[in-house]
Amino acid sequence: MPEKIGMYKFLFLIFSGLLIISCDSDVDAGEFVVGADYLALKNKVISIDTLTLDVSTVKLDSLVTSSESRILVGNYDDPLFGKVKSDSYFQVSTDYYNLYSKNSDTDATGYVFDSIAMIMRYDEYYFADTTKVQTLNIHRILKNFKPNVNDNSFYNNSSLSYDETSLGTITYRPKPIGKDSINIKLDNEFGKELFNKFKNNEIADSAEFTEYLKGFVIKSSSATSSSVIGFNTSSVLRLYYSKGTGNTEESEDNYKMDFTIADVSKQFNAVSSDRLGTFIQDLPLSKIALPSVYTGNKGFIQSGTGIACRVDFPNIKQFKYLSEKGAIVDAKLIMKPVKNSYSVMFPLPEKLSVYVVDNLNRIKTTLTNASGETVTADLYKDTDEFNENTAYEISLGAFLQKEMLKESDSKSGLLFTLPTLSKVVDRVVLSDQASKENKMKLQIYYITY
Amino acid sequence: MKKSHLFLVLVFFSSFWSFSQSIATSPYSLYGLGSLYESNFGLTAALGTAGIALPSEDFINNKNAASLVNIPANNFFFEIGGTGIQSSFEDNVRTEKRNNFQFSHMAFAFPITSKSAFNLSLMPYSSSSFKISGLKIPIIDGNNEYYYLDVIGTGGLNNLDLSYAYKLNNKLSLALSASVLFGNTTDERTYSISSSVTSIDKKVNYSGIRPILSSQYKMNSSLTFGLNVKSPTRINANKVQSVTVENGLGSSFLETNKKSDIDDFYLPLDIGVGISKSFKNKFNVTFDYEKSYWNATNQSDMYGSFADQEKFSFGLSYQKAKTARNYFNRIKYVIGAHYDTGYLEVDNKKIDDKNLSVGVSLPLDHLSSALFISYTYGSKGQITNSLIQENYHKLTLNLNLDGIWFVRKKLD
Numbered sequence: 001m002p003e004k005i006g007m008y009k010f011l012f013l014i015f016s017g018l019l020i021i022s023c024d025s026d027v028d029a030g031e032f033v034v035g036a037d038y039l040a041l042k043n044k045v046i047s048i049d050t051l052t053l054d055v056s057t058v059k060l061d062s063l064v065t066s067s068e069s070r071i072l073v074g075n076y077d078d079p080l081f082g083k084v085k086s087d088s089y090f091q092v093s094t095d096y097y098n099l100y101s102k103n104s105d106t107d108a109t110g111y112v113f114d115s116i117a118m119i120m121r122y123d124e125y126y127f128a129d130t131t132k133v134q135t136l137n138i139h140r141i142l143k144n145f146k147p148n149v150n151d152n153s154f155y156n157n158s159s160l161s162y163d164e165t166s167l168g169t170i171t172y173r174p175k176p177i178g179k180d181s182i183n184i185k186l187d188n189e190f191g192k193e194l195f196n197k198f199k200n201n202e203i204a205d206s207a208e209f210t211e212y213l214k215g216f217v218i219k220s221s222s223a224t225s226s227s228v229i230g231f232n233t234s235s236v237l238r239l240y241y242s243k244g245t246g247n248t249e250e251s252e253d254n255y256k257m258d259f260t261i262a263d264v265s266k267q268f269n270a271v272s273s274d275r276l277g278t279f280i281q282d283l284p285l286s287k288i289a290l291p292s293v294y295t296g297n298k299g300f301i302q303s304g305t306g307i308a309c310r311v312d313f314p315n316i317k318q319f320k321y322l323s324e325k326g327a328i329v330d331a332k333l334i335m336k337p338v339k340n341s342y343s344v345m346f347p348l349p350e351k352l353s354v355y356v357v358d359n360l361n362r363i364k365t366t367l368t369n370a371s372g373e374t375v376t377a378d379l380y381k382d383t384d385e386f387n388e389n390t391a392y393e394i395s396l397g398a399f400l401q402k403e404m405l406k407e408s409d410s411k412s413g414l415l416f417t418l419p420t421l422s423k424v425v426d427r428v429v430l431s432d433q434a435s436k437e438n439k440m441k442l443q444i445y446y447i448t449y
Numbered sequence: 450m451k452k453s454h455l456f457l458v459l460v461f462f463s464s465f466w467s468f469s470q471s472i473a474t475s476p477y478s479l480y481g482l483g484s485l486y487e488s489n490f491g492l493t494a495a496l497g498t499a500g501i502a503l504p505s506e507d508f509i510n511n512k513n514a515a516s517l518v519n520i521p522a523n524n525f526f527f528e529i530g531g532t533g534i535q536s537s538f539e540d541n542v543r544t545e546k547r548n549n550f551q552f553s554h555m556a557f558a559f560p561i562t563s564k565s566a567f568n569l570s571l572m573p574y575s576s577s578s579f580k581i582s583g584l585k586i587p588i589i590d591g592n593n594e595y596y597y598l599d600v601i602g603t604g605g606l607n608n609l610d611l612s613y614a615y616k617l618n619n620k621l622s623l624a625l626s627a628s629v630l631f632g633n634t635t636d637e638r639t640y641s642i643s644s645s646v647t648s649i650d651k652k653v654n655y656s657g658i659r660p661i662l663s664s665q666y667k668m669n670s671s672l673t674f675g676l677n678v679k680s681p682t683r684i685n686a687n688k689v690q691s692v693t694v695e696n697g698l699g700s701s702f703l704e705t706n707k708k709s710d711i712d713d714f715y716l717p718l719d720i721g722v723g724i725s726k727s728f729k730n731k732f733n734v735t736f737d738y739e740k741s742y743w744n745a746t747n748q749s750d751m752y753g754s755f756a757d758q759e760k761f762s763f764g765l766s767y768q769k770a771k772t773a774r775n776y777f778n779r780i781k782y783v784i785g786a787h788y789d790t791g792y793l794e795v796d797n798k799k800i801d802d803k804n805l806s807v808g809v810s811l812p813l814d815h816l817s818s819a820l821f822i823s824y825t826y827g828s829k830g831q832i833t834n835s836l837i838q839e840n841y842h843k844l845t846l847n848l849n850l851d852g853i854w855f856v857r858k859k860l861d
Binding site for chain 2: 030031032033034035036037038039040041042043044045046047048049327329330332369395397398401443445447449
């Protein structure tokens with residue numbers, strides 16, 4: 001008997017050894033498949049591109065343009081958006097209230113006024129045709145540089161009363177990339193008066209200074225279309241004076257005093273447009289969207305003036321009835337710019353921002369991904385000459401899935417704007433779903449589970 | 450006695466451990482409950498799986514529980530088995546070899562009285578083990594669009610058979626068995642659709658009990674008939690599913706371990722008949738015919754498409770003398786052939802299976818302890834545009850341990 005058990009044990013060991021060793025010896029590369037139809041039967045994957053898309057245009061409430069640190073001035077005529085114009089208001093200040101503060105000479109009486117100029121430094125932003133000459137005029141603000149009561153901001157539709165008389169003017173061809181700055185010579189009488197205020201020690205602090213010089217507005221007065229140019233807030237008002245020895249060539253006897261835009265909250269741009277004769281000449285209040293059927297099957301977006309394009313998915317909830325259990329796994333919204341609506345002069349922005357809005361066009365949230373990152377509609381450029389595939393694309397799977405499952409009747413829409421809302425005048429025109437060319441398209445991928 | 454106790458515990462333990470391992474993979478196992486697995490006890494693998502009319506004199510004949518009444522009095526049979534399979538899968542473009550060794554069964558049986566016997570067997574019932582990588586499937590209504598599917602299927606069902614056999618008279622014996630089927634399959638799918646990835650992970654739990662009625666009729670000492678009727682059975686199914694969608698906007702969890710009922714699986718009525726005839730106490734010829742009425746199950750499309758199945762099994766054995774002095778004379782030699790029409794229809798073609806087999810039983814003592822070695826070569830399915838042919842070499846090793854437990858009890 002003991003020998004027998006020994007033999008059993010031996011056999012058992014062989015068995016278990018084989019079991020253990022060989023359990024994982026199976027290699028399956030997964031290339032052999034039988035019945036692809038059967039696999040497709042369990043979970044159906046469906047593509048749908050016929051969901052109705054409602055496109056409309058919204059005129060947003062006024063945009064805050066103060067504290068944006070850009071002096072945006074100029075005007076141009078846009079075939080689709082009308083006559084666009086930007087005036088810029090700002091206040092200057094100084095830390096020094098003595099002419100002699102920067103030198104050892106305490107004899108102020110010896111100084112004489114030479115000239116005064118506004119030095120405008122380009123910040124490299126421009127839009128429209130910079131080959132055209134532009135005429136800018138500088139006016140003096142007459143009222144205190146203050147926003148409305150109970151508000152700390154200025155808006156794209158804010159204005160301050162100013163002296164109609166121009167203090168200085170320039171007619172020039174903007175070179176926002178090649179050159180550093182432009183120099184606008186201001187009125188000598190204005191300069192002399194300012195100089196004397198300091199010379200006679202009539203201004204001792206910033207309050208007295210801003211009381212005397214409340215601010216400036218730079219306006220474009222070109223009658224014809226040119227461009228809108230951005231200058232940065234390091235632009236200065238510069239007062240030149242000298243020792244008055246008559247020997248003006250001696251550099252050490254020439255002095256200057258700079259007045260800077262120290263408080264960017266006291267700088268804003270008034271951006272306006274005259275849309276008469278365009279598709280969007282009758283844009284209603286921000287609560288009401290103007291459907292694309294009234295705007296030539298187009299949706300409009302323009303920064304500065306606050307025009308945004310809204311897209312709605314009125315029938316999204318019908319997906320619930322497609323299958324008892326199903327999900328929108330991916331959805332690509334492809335929005336194509338209207339043919340010939342853009343060019344080198346009117347370039348397409350690389351991205352569009354997307355906001356989730358309610359039925360009154362109130363922004364509820366930005367469209368974000370799971371990790372809270374903001375999602376944008378990105379431009380895909382087509383290299384072929386017809387640009388038929390140039391389009392903005394955004395993935396809306398999760399958003400539409402949520403909309404589909406929403407219990408309440410309220411439906412959210414998406415509002416598209418440029419990423420920069422208030423300090424540029426770039427714009428886009430999108431075709432809607434019914435448009436003849438470059439139709440807007442929504443490709444939905446749905447799975448049953 | 451203590452030693453052999455310990456030994457049995459070890460065997461049980463290792464067998465249960467082995468159960469958790471997946472058995473042979475097959476692309477066909479994505480259908481139904483997986484590929485159905487037939488555990489062949491003793492030398493039945495070499496007999497072309499025939500055995501409905503064979504006795505249980507020297508092994509536990511699981512083909513027909515009514516045969517259990519033939520276990521000699523006071524004997525206790527314990528059998529454990531394993532199968533090594535080398536398969537080569539072949540389709541129109543490629544061939545792939547796979548090796549696998551798997552646990553086949555573990556069982557014990559003993560007579561209760563001189564007229565009755567009991568048997569318990571534990572074995573795999575089905576294996577759902579497959580892998581699909583990057584299968585390109587057209588999207589419904591898509592404009593020449595495709596999605597890509599990855600699937601990993603694992604799991605399977607186990608079968609715990611409990612049988613009670615009763616000898617009505619010297620010619621007729623009957624048995625009632627209960628096949629307790631239990632287990633689960635998991636199916637992890639990844640759908641790459643456009644720029645999204647959807648994961649559907651599903652675990653389906655199955656359970657059911659299938660009654661089996663069997664009988665053997667011994668016409669005379671050399672001729673036996675057998676009959677097996679397996680009842681149609683509903684296997685209850687419910688699933689636990691998680692669905693996750695990842696796309697440009699992050700992940701969303703549509704379902705997390707959500708339990709739900711799904712269509713139950715139906716096992717068909719199985720009827721098997723067998724005949725066994727001995728010649729000169731040395732040769733034995735046995736033939737089984739089995740039919741499974743899958744058409745009548747009205748199975749849900751979810752499981753695939755099934756059709757009536759027929760199996761033909763033929764076996765021939767030779768043993769010079771069961772109780773000879775010469776060891777080699779006690780060795781049993783077996784050959785067999787088997788044809789199975791298959792029950793699974795893929796693209797309106799059934800997956801048939803045909804094989805030839807040989808085997809020997811090597812006695813280990815003067816009781817019925819033996820090592821059974823069977824080799825089977827066969828081929829399953831056929832190569833078409835959508836189907837695969839699987840050629841396999843199968844080595845079945847079964848070990849039957851026979852003990853006289855009544856005597857041992859006395860020794861204690």
